[in-house]
Amino acid sequence: MILDQHGSLTAEDECYYLLEWTRGGGYSASATNQLIANLRKTNDKKGTLGYHYKEEAIETSAYNLRNAINAEWLKEATLVPIPPSSCRSDPNYDDRMTGVLRALTRGLAKRDIRELIIHRESMTPAHTSGDCRPTVAEIRANYEIDESLVEPSPRIIGIFDDILTAGSHFRAAKMLLTERFPAVPVIGVFIARRIFPPSGSDV
Amino acid sequence: MAAAPGLLHISSPASVSPLMEMGAYEALWLQEGASFKTIAQKFRDSPGSIPSDFVSNGICVKTAQRALDLLARKRVGQFGIRVHGAGEYPEKLRDASYPVELLYFQGWWNLVEAKSVAVVGTRKPSTQGILRAARLTKHLVSDGYTIVSGLARGIDTVALTTAIEMKGQVIAVIGTPISDHYPPENVNLQDHIAREFLLVSQVPVCRYSIQRPPQNKIFFPERNVTMSALTEATIIVEAGETSGTLTQARAAIHQGRKLFILDSCFLDPALTWPARFQRLGAIRVREYEDIRRNLGT
Numbered sequence: 001m002i003l004d005q006h007g008s009l010t011a012e013d014e015c016y017y018l019l020e021w022t023r024g025g026g027y028s029a030s031a032t033n034q035l036i037a038n039l040r041k042t043n044d045k046k047g048t049l050g051y052h053y054k055e056e057a058i059e060t061s062a063y064n065l066r067n068a069i070n071a072e073w074l075k076e077a078t079l080v081p082i083p084p085s086s087c088r089s090d091p092n093y094d095d096r097m098t099g100v101l102r103a104l105t106r107g108l109a110k111r112d113i114r115e116l117i118i119h120r121e122s123m124t125p126a127h128t129s130g131d132c133r134p135t136v137a138e139i140r141a142n143y144e145i146d147e148s149l150v151e152p153s154p155r156i157i158g159i160f161d162d163i164l165t166a167g168s169h170f171r172a173a174k175m176l177l178t179e180r181f182p183a184v185p186v187i188g189v190f191i192a193r194r195i196f197p198p199s200g201s202d203v
Numbered sequence: 204m205a206a207a208p209g210l211l212h213i214s215s216p217a218s219v220s221p222l223m224e225m226g227a228y229e230a231l232w233l234q235e236g237a238s239f240k241t242i243a244q245k246f247r248d249s250p251g252s253i254p255s256d257f258v259s260n261g262i263c264v265k266t267a268q269r270a271l272d273l274l275a276r277k278r279v280g281q282f283g284i285r286v287h288g289a290g291e292y293p294e295k296l297r298d299a300s301y302p303v304e305l306l307y308f309q310g311w312w313n314l315v316e317a318k319s320v321a322v323v324g325t326r327k328p329s330t331q332g333i334l335r336a337a338r339l340t341k342h343l344v345s346d347g348y349t350i351v352s353g354l355a356r357g358i359d360t361v362a363l364t365t366a367i368e369m370k371g372q373v374i375a376v377i378g379t380p381i382s383d384h385y386p387p388e389n390v391n392l393q394d395h396i397a398r399e400f401l402l403v404s405q406v407p408v409c410r411y412s413i414q415r416p417p418q419n420k421i422f423f424p425e426r427n428v429t430m431s432a433l434t435e436a437t438i439i440v441e442a443g444e445t446s447g448t449l450t451q452a453r454a455a456i457h458q459g460r461k462l463f464i465l466d467s468c469f470l471d472p473a474l475t476w477p478a479r480f481q482r483l484g485a486i487r488v489r490e491y492e493d494i495r496r497n498l499g500t
Binding site: 029 | 219291316
């Protein structure tokens with residue numbers, strides 16, 4: 001029904017989302033757009049008025065995901081954030097999804113969050129790169145497994161990202177993880193999927 | 204939580220698939236004696252449940268396919284579903300006596316978050332009624348309100364078309380499934396709203412398809428209840444003593460929404476309902492300022 005709106009996904013991909021984010025709508029298009037805008041506040045806004053909304057957005061996203069996710073699944077799964085577009089050494093490094101996963105699993109007796117995927121080099125964030133969005137192959141080529149984190153071998157993997165757009169980052173991450181852990185099921189969980197406003201609207 | 208369709212299995216991280224829920228909702232409606240009341244009761248008795256909790260997986264899949272086939276046959280394009288218990292479901296709908304667990308929509312869902320009022324009334328308005336509906340709608344659009352109406356003949360149509368002419372935003376809540384149009388002369392208007400604005404329907408596709416028109420009438424008053432729940436206020440322009448519009452008046456009062464009734468209704472000696480609803484808290488509107496003041500614009 002909606003698979004064709006996320007062009008890089010295939011019928012074999014298993015993806016879940018919570019909300020819908022309107023492309024091009026900006027902050028005010030919906031409560032979800034506001035949440036995502038706050039979640040994506042960049043590091044240079046640190047210390048400014050309103051940066052605390054990022055923390056709130058992380059908490060809200062985690063709370064909503066926690067309510068939606070099967071607790072039994074959560075106990076078994078290895079939770080892997082899609083890596084931020086900047087490397088760890090980059091001043092723009094933003095591990096918001098790791099923050100969401102930490103908040104999501106807070107208080108659980110057993111939790112397994114692993115930043116299993118790392119970048120070889122920083123990428124232009126796909127959401128600010130206009131028409132030159134990278135392909136699955138390009139993203140895959142820039143990803144590598146952090147071998148220091150592969151033990152114990154995961155039994156189920158959930159890849160987490162904030163927005164499902166075409167699904168290219170998920171596909172690339174799934175390819176990489178499936179090559180490394182061939183028998184392990186990999187699914188995607190997103191705070192929101194991208195939708196387009198109606199053709200004639202001003203937004 | 205929502206999922207890409209058809210991918211749900213026991214080890215899944217979450218349990219809501221829009222397609223499965225659509226199948227379950229459609230299946231609940233195919234059960235003998237099903238009504239908004241009986242279905243709402245089922246959910247009230249099991250807090251936190253979603254439609255698929257009451258229907259087997261096999262039936263969900265089969266009924267979803269049946270509904271999809273019906274929608275495809277009627278050439279319904281892109282549409283969406285909102286399920287209580289999943290993301291983007293508007294909590295304000297829970298104020299209805301028998302809140303809907305699932306609804307279909309086409310267009311721009313974000314409009315449900317806009318400040319909105321319902322403008323409703325008779326299907327056979329007087330010339331004065333038409334002029335009043337148009338004038339009122341222009342004021343509301345100027346004040347930034349999204350206009351919500353039922354897409355019926357008469358006042359509903361005047362309100363929606365005026366708002367669109369004024370470059371305002373509209374939501375139509377219909378009493379047929381998204382695959383059907385009523386009345387026939389509003390086909391283009393409905394399609395336009397579905398494409399550019401927001402069209403909402405709680406009417407089950409399968410049940411509607413197997414019932415005759417007289418039985419399908421039950422869906423019309425229920426959409427008025429939803430319309431009231433979606434909005435901050437309902438404004439009645441003109442309505443007869445037995446008008447379906449009064450369902451919405453009752454719903455607005457019950458749901459704690461503001462109810463405005465135009466003065467002309469009070470001045471008609473044949474009508475008893477305006478005074479009755481005024482006693483229950485409705486606001487008599489002598490000039491637009493009365494609405495503006497009470498809405499706090």
